Amino acid sequence: MSLFGRLLSGTPSEPHLRDARMQDAPDLARLHGASFHRGWGVDEFERLLTDRAAHAHVMTDGPKGAPFAFVLSHVVPPEGEILSLAVAPASRKKGHARRLLAHHLSRLAALGVTVSHLEVDAANTAALGLYHRLGYVEAGRRKGYYREAGQASDALVMRRDF
DSSP, X not given: OOHHHHHHHTOOOOEEEEEOOGGGHHHHHHHHHHHSSSOOOHHHHHHHHHOXXXXXXXXXXXXXXXXXXXXXXXXXTTEEEEEEEEEOGGGOSSSHHHHHHHHHHHHHHHTTOOEEEEEEETTOHHXXXXXXXXXXXXXXXXXXXXXXXXEEEEEEEEEEEO
16 A cells, blocks of 8 residues: 555554664663563663664654664674564564564674574563574573562573574
């Protein structure tokens, strides 16, 4: 459907992918806080976004919309490590994380990255499903690494070779 047709029908625009910018830090902190037990603050995102080794992409509602999803990696070619990926609760289970992560990985590959690492809570079945679908495999395990409300769960170390 054309842009004009979408405007007339009220159909929302396609999500837009772009590089994260410094002014996104408050939105990234909000998304992180809504997604993880211990969210990172605006100052942490500002520090990360100024780091030359950090590469982040966001998904927005159209080119001028605020981010509703992000992925952030630390990159020293030929390796990259995903530090965080978050999607707003209202936007989950719609394929956005998969599309965002695929975009991010293709951009990392263009920078010379040949392997991507990440760490994920073994109890996070949604994230594990996403990572497996995109070719990540378990490379290690940290027993009892995550602790919340007296419960412990393992951290899975995963990797994907490009």
